[in-house]
Amino acid sequence: MRRAAGFTLVELVVSITLAAIVLGFAGMLITAPLQHYDLQSRRAELADSAGAALPQLQGDLRGALPNSARVRRNGSFVALEFLAAVDWVRYQGSPGAPFTTSGTFRGIPVPFTGTGLFLSVNNRGTGIPGGDAWTPGGSLSAVGSSINIVAAALPGEQRVTVTPAPAFTADSPRRRAYLVSGPVTFLCNEAAGTVSRYTGYSLASAHSARDTHAELVAAGASVRLLAQDITGCSFTAGAASQWASQVVSVRFTASRAGDLFEVADQIALENLP
Numbered sequence: 580m581r582r583a584a585g586f587t588l589v590e591l592v593v594s595i596t597l598a599a600i601v602l603g604f605a606g607m608l609i610t611a612p613l614q615h616y617d618l619q620s621r622r623a624e625l626a627d628s629a630g631a632a633l634p635q636l637q638g639d640l641r642g643a644l645p646n647s648a649r650v651r652r653n654g655s656f657v658a659l660e661f662l663a664a665v666d667w668v669r670y671q672g673s674p675g676a677p678f679t680t681s682g683t684f685r686g687i688p689v690p691f692t693g694t695g696l697f698l699s700v701n702n703r704g705t706g707i708p709g710g711d712a713w714t715p716g717g718s719l720s721a722v723g724s725s726i727n728i729v730a731a732a733l734p735g736e737q738r739v740t741v742t743p744a745p746a747f748t749a750d751s752p753r754r755r756a757y758l759v760s761g762p763v764t765f766l767c768n769e770a771a772g773t774v775s776r777y778t779g780y781s782l783a784s785a786h787s788a789r790d791t792h793a794e795l796v797a798a799g800a801s802v803r804l805l806a807q808d809i810t811g812c813s814f815t816a817g818a819a820s821q822w823a824s825q826v827v828s829v830r831f832t833a834s835r836a837g838d839l840f841e842v843a844d845q846i847a848l849e850n851l852p
Contacts, residue, residue, distance in 0.1 A: 690729045
């Protein structure tokens with residue numbers, strides 16, 4: 580009578596042990612790349628969060644009114660505010676009374692009449708008596724002034740009338756007049772971990788009146804969320820200058836699940852007084 584073939588208990592134990600070893604090594608080979616991929620994905624998402632506000636901020640600042648950037652921290656809020664310039668043109672004569680331009684405004688359709696814009700000449704920076712565009716009257720036309728722009732007698736020139744006529748205290752060294760649409764704020768809320776952009780609100784001379792979400796919304800601002808997971812912000816506005824671009828330094832820190840990412844940039848306001 581033939582005995583049935585099979586495995587002995589020793590052979591079975593050895594086989595199971597070898598299989599476990601092989602599966603363990605296979606698991607290690609598969610797990611390591613997966614963990615690395617997950618780590619890289621988290622870091623990429625974190626980098627996107629940290630840098631999400633930068634493109635918008637860079638574009639807005641480069642077209643801002645010269646010397647108009649100002650920075651303020653109020654607790655967990657860090658506010659960067661500046662005046663958005665629609666366009667600029669060189670002027671002839673005094674820009675206080677009706678004046679003729681050398682060149683044309685390209686950022687608005689002409690003829691133009693409206694009360695939603697400001698005219699600015701020779702803004703010299705925050706706190707300069709008679710030269711601070713945040714205080715209308717010295718280098719910025721009054722709130723609610725009517726601006727009328729029409730074609731002038733000669734091609735390539737325009738006639739600009741502001742009512743009531745502004746009393747600008749000093750000529751621009753480059754004889755430039757700027758059309759300004761109003762203030763813009765990039766507000767970092769470190770407590771909420773967000774960076775948001777605020778537009779369409781009323782101008783205030785004191786930055787302390789526009790340095791929180793509640794104050795900006797109460798002033799009529801529209802809000803757009805730009806970045807999340809932000810744990811730290813830093814804005815620095817360089818000194819105002821009549822002959823060089825004002826420079827703004829920006830730093831955002833983002834954190835998630837123990838990972839930390841930081842982005843920084845320096846942005847020059849390309850317009851000059």
